Amino acid sequence: MYNKTYVLAGIIIFVALFTTPFWTGIMSGSYQRPAVQLPANEKECVEPVEYMRAEHMQLLNDWRDQALRNEARVYVSSTGKKWEISLQNTCLKCHNNTTEFCDKCHISNSVYPYCWTCHIEPKGKK
């Protein structure tokens, strides 16, 4: 192999640069779960909290298709409770402070959904 030292040094530098995101990730400590502000007066969400945390985007997607395309505007949850399918009139009635609830997780996970270009964002209690 010609220029062995240069080639090997080059490879090492490339690998080090390529994996910097991992190194900075490991150095900067563990991920802190953002402290979302839960609704004060409401104890029960549409589904259990673990499910909502992991699958709320899928649920909202499904809600939209069912309500808009099948005229099925009532969701019967796994506990048997009935909910009106509506982001504005069901979800946001309890989660009425989007900066303290939605944005907290979305920003720390670099997710930027554009819900509020159409849906009316609640101003939240001051």
Add this chain to the structure above:
Amino acid sequence: MNNSRRTFLKVAGVSAFALTTGVAGAAQAKIIGTYEQGDKALKAKRWAMVIDTRKFTSADDYKPLIDACHKAHNVPAIPGNQEIKWMWLDHYDRVFTDDMNANLPDKFKKGMFPLLCNHCTNPPCVRVCPTGATYKMHDGIIAMDYHRCIGCRFCMAGCPYGARSFNFVDPRKFIADPVPNPEYPTRMIGVVEKCTFCAERLAKGLRPACVEAANGAVMFGDLDDPNSDVRKALAENFSIRRKPSLGTQPGVYYLI
């Protein structure tokens, strides 16, 4: 060389097996609830509207209907040729373009007639929509899913009634803040919108906003039910529809 091809095929086979049997798909979301229609929802096989134009004497008489509609759906008031129309007025010769009779009474020659989406049985807008953003529901309503709309405006070219409007600018700038109806969303720049026969009100057991504001001059009901208001009105009166020769079968009838 043969050996590496063999390994590649093995890996490919196992991956295909995993994908098709759901080993890899296990992470996919499950919807754990079920869906149903509301108890109070108004149901029909084919919603239709009959507008008794004889009960309206001037353009001002239609104003409460248009205001009720535009308030209920947060329709922006944009001046000029970028206006958003859910319900609007126009002259007889531009509403019933097939009627070429030049010697009509003054009330037709000069009068104004209300226009809205016809919710056709054979909707050209639905046929041309490339994303399925506009579609026909089981009850005959031509609905829109603004999430899917890419703003290509094929539907506007397809609609022979001009019932669709494009948001050339951000509509929020032309709607009062707070919005007139905080229970209903607005639209965003780059999507097409139109009348929805108030599907969201029907789901709650309410009749469309314009029908409620018309005090009986506009009827709304199931065209497939012989005892409905619309069928009775059509059986007792002479009615016309817009551009019947196109074969779109509009769901909005006019008593003249």
